[in-house]
Amino acid sequence: MTATLSATGITLFRGDRCLFEDVSFALEPGQLLLLEGPNGSGKTSLLKAIVGMLELEAGVVNWGGTPVLEQRQLFHGSLAWMAHRVGFKADLTLVENLRFEAVLRPQVAVDIEDILERVDVSRLKRLPVRSLSAGQKRRVALARMLLADVPLWLMDEPYTNLDREGRSLVAGVVNEHLAGGGLCVMAAHQDVDIDAPVQKVILQ
Amino acid sequence: MIASERELPGLMSGFVATVKRDLLLAWKRPGDVLNPVVFFAVVSTLFPLATGPSPEQLEFSGPGVLWVAALLATLLSLNGLFLADYEDGSLDQFVVSPQPLPMLALAKALAHWLTSGVPLLLVSPLVAVSFRMPAEAIGALIVTLLFGTISLGLVGSIGAALTVGLHRGTVLLSLLILPLAMPILILGARTVSLAATNETYSAGIYFLAAYAVAALVLAPFAAAAALRISYE
Numbered sequence A: 001m002t003a004t005l006s007a008t009g010i011t012l013f014r015g016d017r018c019l020f021e022d023v024s025f026a027l028e029p030g031q032l033l034l035l036e037g038p039n040g041s042g043k044t045s046l047l048k049a050i051v052g053m054l055e056l057e058a059g060v061v062n063w064g065g066t067p068v069l070e071q072r073q074l075f076h077g078s079l080a081w082m083a084h085r086v087g088f089k090a091d092l093t094l095v096e097n098l099r100f101e102a103v104l105r106p107q108v109a110v111d112i113e114d115i116l117e118r119v120d121v122s123r124l125k126r127l128p129v130r131s132l133s134a135g136q137k138r139r140v141a142l143a144r145m146l147l148a149d150v151p152l153w154l155m156d157e158p159y160t161n162l163d164r165e166g167r168s169l170v171a172g173v174v175n176e177h178l179a180g181g182g183l184c185v186m187a188a189h190q191d192v193d194i195d196a197p198v199q200k201v202i203l204q
Numbered sequence B: 001m002i003a004s005e006r007e008l009p010g011l012m013s014g015f016v017a018t019v020k021r022d023l024l025l026a027w028k029r030p031g032d033v034l035n036p037v038v039f040f041a042v043v044s045t046l047f048p049l050a051t052g053p054s055p056e057q058l059e060f061s062g063p064g065v066l067w068v069a070a071l072l073a074t075l076l077s078l079n080g081l082f083l084a085d086y087e088d089g090s091l092d093q094f095v096v097s098p099q100p101l102p103m104l105a106l107a108k109a110l111a112h113w114l115t116s117g118v119p120l121l122l123v124s125p126l127v128a129v130s131f132r133m134p135a136e137a138i139g140a141l142i143v144t145l146l147f148g149t150i151s152l153g154l155v156g157s158i159g160a161a162l163t164v165g166l167h168r169g170t171v172l173l174s175l176l177i178l179p180l181a182m183p184i185l186i187l188g189a190r191t192v193s194l195a196a197t198n199e200t201y202s203a204g205i206y207f208l209a210a211y212a213v214a215a216l217v218l219a220p221f222a223a224a225a226a227l228r229i230s231y232e
Helices: A043-051 A072-076 A095-102 A112-118 A134-147 A164-179 B011-028 B030-049 B055-078 B085-086 B091-095 B101-128 B137-161 B168-197 B202-231
Strands: A005-014 A017-027 A032-036 A059-063 A079-082 A152-156 A183-187 A200-203
Touching: A005 A043, A017 A043, A017 A059, A017 A152, A017 A200, A032 A043, A032 A152, A043 A079, A043 A152, A043 A183, A079 A134, A095 A112, A095 A134, A095 B011, A095 B055, A112 A183, A134 A164, A152 A164, A164 A183, A183 B101, B011 B030, B030 B055, B030 B101, B055 B137, B085 B091, B085 B168, B091 B101, B091 B202, B101 B137, B101 B202, B137 B202
Parallel strands: A032 A183, A032 A200, A079 A152, A152 A183
Antiparallel strands: A005 A017, A005 A059
């Protein structure tokens, strides 16, 4: 069994409205799936549908050839999710937040300090997350991805709020993850600047 | 590289980490912790001012007043059980982790009980003395409140999970869990009254203990299912 993510004919309704219909893709290790579309076209909902947070009207998402709903725990142990809301407790420092999250998914055997250095937030590590800027929070969210020892990354608008340097940092980190045999599903507006093979799902 | 070949984090680790994190958060924001206790103390000391301070009156109304105040203090603080985690997105991160959701619900309820139920238990003897409660009744009050706050927190976690996606769900939460909370209130207050008049009162304590055990076993699963519904 290899780490592959595929979907066949997935359809999602929110209330009476059809967000997307009959979307299919098959993602191999080292590939990026790019979700494109205007605001409100359902990119975030598609990401949520992939992780199993939203119930599909039709179709199935497979991880390693098996439907994800039949192996929720295994699948969730294989992914890291950079959501729109970063998901850190505002009153805790970023190290306290990342230490807590270490129990949520398998972790790489790398010192947390090195990762913070890499995303250029180590000087902020004693501050509560509340006092960080939106861009700095995105960088900490990127540190969360780097700390997780998982093959599948799901990223919702990872370039939002970041400066030019931050955007190239995201691109570099994603390129490295893909080069190491990882998979990535990304919702993005901007030019993503990724070297790996890219598949696209365009939502209306 | 696929997850089945690697070690997933242990099941208890998410539970322990969540309890620790919530206690740390409570430590950093002591105001939130003190709210229910202050509410409890204020409401129960206001009653004698309104109904008159005669000793017979106090002895008669004491158990009921203390229990109603404890019930309301617990209910009002339960609204925020999952709300903060939902709003800042940390609940999403937990939902898409391999950690089982019932463990999260149980951990949240435990941390909530440690930070709101335990202070309430500690303050209750002081308030009870001001109601001229005999020592026997104070013992019964502490034991019934112990089981009662555990049960209310667990039952309330189901309501909090159901209303997490709604804005201002406090009223709805109270309505949802009041039917389940009624037996706790009736038995709790009655048991303390019986103890105050030197009658046998152990039946009420047995029932409250049984209720707490049932809630401990069932509520985390119900709360986890409710959380998944809230995400739909």
